[in-house]
Amino acid sequence: MELLFGIVLGLVIGAVGTQLLRPRPAASPATPTPASSATPTTASSSRDQAGSSDALQSSLQAIDLGILVFDSHGTEIYRNPAGQFASLTRPTQAIIDGEVRELIASMVDAEVAAPAEREVVLYGPPRTVLLIRALPSLVDDARGFVVVIDDVTRERQLDEVRRSFVTNVSHELRTPVGAIAVLAETMSASDDPATIERLGERLTTAAHRLGDMIEDLLELSRTEGDEIAEAEAVAISDVISDVTANLTASAQAVGVDLVVSVEPVDLVVRGDRRQLRSAVQNLVDNAIKYSDAGGEIRIVARPGGKGVSISVADEGIGIPEADLDRVFERFYRVDAARRRETGGTGLGLSIVRHVALNHGGDVSAFSVEGEGTTFTIELPVLEPTHA
Amino acid sequence: MAKPMEHRREYHRQMDELKADILRLGGMVIETIPRGTEVLLSGNLKVAKELIDYDDQIDRLSVDIEDRVYTIMARQAPAAGELRALVTISKLVAELERSADLMVNVSKASRRMYGSEMSPRIRGIASSMATEAQKLMQFSLDAYADSDESLAAALDDIDDALDELNVDMVEAVFAAHTDGLIDLQAAVQLALVARYYERIGDHAVNIGHRVIYMVTGWMPEHDGAARAKAESAVLLDERNPANPDATETPSD
Numbered sequence: 209m210e211l212l213f214g215i216v217l218g219l220v221i222g223a224v225g226t227q228l229l230r231p232r233p234a235a236s237p238a239t240p241t242p243a244s245s246a247t248p249t250t251a252s253s254s255r256d257q258a259g260s261s262d263a264l265q266s267s268l269q270a271i272d273l274g275i276l277v278f279d280s281h282g283t284e285i286y287r288n289p290a291g292q293f294a295s296l297t298r299p300t301q302a303i304i305d306g307e308v309r310e311l312i313a314s315m316v317d318a319e320v321a322a323p324a325e326r327e328v329v330l331y332g333p334p335r336t337v338l339l340i341r342a343l344p345s346l347v348d349d350a351r352g353f354v355v356v357i358d359d360v361t362r363e364r365q366l367d368e369v370r371r372s373f374v375t376n377v378s379h380e381l382r383t384p385v386g387a388i389a390v391l392a393e394t395m396s397a398s399d400d401p402a403t404i405e406r407l408g409e410r411l412t413t414a415a416h417r418l419g420d421m422i423e424d425l426l427e428l429s430r431t432e433g434d435e436i437a438e439a440e441a442v443a444i445s446d447v448i449s450d451v452t453a454n455l456t457a458s459a460q461a462v463g464v465d466l467v468v469s470v471e472p473v474d475l476v477v478r479g480d481r482r483q484l485r486s487a488v489q490n491l492v493d494n495a496i497k498y499s500d501a502g503g504e505i506r507i508v509a510r511p512g513g514k515g516v517s518i519s520v521a522d523e524g525i526g527i528p529e530a531d532l533d534r535v536f537e538r539f540y541r542v543d544a545a546r547r548r549e550t551g552g553t554g555l556g557l558s559i560v561r562h563v564a565l566n567h568g569g570d571v572s573a574f575s576v577e578g579e580g581t582t583f584t585i586e587l588p589v590l591e592p593t594h595a
Numbered sequence: 596m597a598k599p600m601e602h603r604r605e606y607h608r609q610m611d612e613l614k615a616d617i618l619r620l621g622g623m624v625i626e627t628i629p630r631g632t633e634v635l636l637s638g639n640l641k642v643a644k645e646l647i648d649y650d651d652q653i654d655r656l657s658v659d660i661e662d663r664v665y666t667i668m669a670r671q672a673p674a675a676g677e678l679r680a681l682v683t684i685s686k687l688v689a690e691l692e693r694s695a696d697l698m699v700n701v702s703k704a705s706r707r708m709y710g711s712e713m714s715p716r717i718r719g720i721a722s723s724m725a726t727e728a729q730k731l732m733q734f735s736l737d738a739y740a741d742s743d744e745s746l747a748a749a750l751d752d753i754d755d756a757l758d759e760l761n762v763d764m765v766e767a768v769f770a771a772h773t774d775g776l777i778d779l780q781a782a783v784q785l786a787l788v789a790r791y792y793e794r795i796g797d798h799a800v801n802i803g804h805r806v807i808y809m810v811t812g813w814m815p816e817h818d819g820a821a822r823a824k825a826e827s828a829v830l831l832d833e834r835n836p837a838n839p840d841a842t843e844t845p846s847d
Contacts, residue, residue, distance in 0.1 A: 299622030299736050306619040331629035525715040528636055529722055530629070577719030 274357030376539035463501030487563035490556035495522035515589035631698035731799035750803035764789035
């Protein structure tokens with residue numbers, strides 16, 4: 209047992225200590241660590257080594273990277289708690305173990321083992337992306353391997369969001385700009401007043417669409433700041449009244465009823481009135497766009513959650529479960545098959561999330577396809593609770 | 596020549612690896628369910644291609660597991676519980692591999708009706724069927740990993756929800772076709788998709804039966820087999836001329 213611990217300790221000092229417990233390593237082979245092969249000669253150095261060993265053990269227990277150590281035959285001799293992936297199902301754990309085994313087997317068979325890595329995408333749910341890196345390690349004459357498993361789900365998601373933002377914003381801006389150019393050229397070449405009038409109407413629509421897009425981008429940019437520009441006591445009933453006054457005509461045009469309930473009526477939060485109005489307006493506007501005639505949209509504000517909850521529930525087409533986590537991303541559209549010509553910019557829900565976060569709150573979505581969707585903004589009551 | 600103790604140790608190591616790999620295979624099959632469903636609901640053809648490649652990996656692992664099962668059977672001549680464990684692994688491979696094929700079928704059906712718009716109700720039912728199928732497969736593998744015959748026996752009842760969703764789906768598809776929302780091709784493909792999910796549930800139930808067999812040496816099919824055997828014994832007895840109660844079979 210002591211021998212085993214010695215091997216683990218040596219490998220861990222040699223590979224983990226030099227490779228992992230420092231800023232993210234470049235993928236390069238671990239090198240033997242002279243310190244690990246030093247022979248303790250005094251009581252004080254023995255105590256130091258015991259202390260280092262305890263510290264290393266504690267670090268390995270606490271670190272959120274999965275760390276596994278294998279001997280020269282590819283037999284696992286150490287695994288830290290994060291490497292158990294206890295929150296995943298056993299078949300999923302078995303997939304990870306299988307990938308690790310294959311990686312180690314290829315290194316055991318190789319005459320000169322080079323570092324190797326592979327990315328494993330698990331659809332879950334939840335969707336998870338793991339980066340598995342295997343490094344050869346040497347302690348004295350013993351050859352071994354250290355495997356590091358890193359959950360890179362968040363990083364990959366952010367990469368995708370960044371990539372798609374640039375693509376989407378250029379596409380969304382190019383479409384109305386292209387339309388404006390073509391319409392203007394055609395207008396200037398036409399002598400027919402009826403044609404000019406028709407093209408003029410379409411030109412106006414395209415210009416408005418472009419204006420909406422730029423306005424939403426600016427709004428998103430404003431709300432992405434961490435601070436609330438003008439914090440004041442805001443009556444929730446006023447916010448909702450403003451929104452319904454703006455959107456009642458749109459709702460009536462598509463045959464949808466807006467039903468409002470604010471209980472108690474003097475519910476107040478401290479925040480930015482303009483931002484809060486923008487968030488609620490985006491939610492109600494969205495609900496109208498995805499509702500069918502005869503439907504009802506319920507806007508309910510009440511004490512709940514962290515302080516005050518404002519929910520907007522529709523009876524529309526709903527959102528697939530797989531998309532629920534992503535609808536707050538900029539330009540994220542639920543799949544093409546169910547997309548409607550809603551005229552939205554794809555930024556509304558992103559604005560809502562930023563407003564909620566700016567106020568120390570959060571927003572969530574619950575949906576059943578074919579039955580409807582409920583978005584809930586939860587805001588903390590800063591002070592006072594009531595006006 | 597290896598010593599008997601080392602021989603046994605090697606045998607147990609091989610068995611442990613087989614069990615780990617059957618769980619890995621199961622995990623991969625469970626993974627095909629959300630992948631195929633994404634193809635169905637989002638029309639993502641890139642995922643469809645990935646799923647076909649993934650199924651090839653599943654096939655490779657299936658073949659590898661079966662080969663190792665046969666090798667162990669031939670070399671170790673296991674008996675009783677150990678033999679049942681090996682036979683069970685062999686049977687599970689077939690159930691799992693077929694389930695992955697069904698999700699590839701879902702993906703292929705999605706490609707055939709690419710561009711057809713599904714109503715929110717149909718999408719909702721398909722999503723629920725995927726969740727139920729994934730849950731059933733997960734339970735069946737839990738039952739295997741824990742040798743839990745109670746959970747294995749419960750799978751039959753748990754599968755009822757998926758059967759009901761299948762009926763709901765077919766009704767919704769017929770209604771959508773009648774209302775002119777989807778064409779005949781899409782309607783047929785969607786009905787088949789529902790059937791594929793429902794069949795995955797059946798495979799999970801079969802895995803449960805095999806787990807019961809592994810643990811107890813008995814499975815529900817044995818009752819039916821015993822009844823059939825008893826009935827044929829009665830028939831033979833009735834036709835036996837030595838039996839005074841035997842009745843002659845009418846010649847015409």
